[in-house]
Amino acid sequence: MPCRFCTTNDTEALIEELAAKMWASCETVDEWTDWTREWEKAGPYWQGMFRNYARVFLNAAQRDHQHDG
Known part of the structure; x- marks a missing residue:
């Protein structure tokens, strides 16, 4: 199966998906942190961050994969 990072036709959609999954991995039950919210409610600051x-990760993964082949 081809690498999704290298073969995507919609980089922005992939970045959005990665960002949302990264956000979800930071969720906690502590009600006093920003991570208690769903991605849609994270707000422009955290979504932008x-x-x-995600963009940096994707660029690094694509660079690493290019050197492997």
């Missing part, structure tokens, strides 16, 4: 993290 996690999209940037």
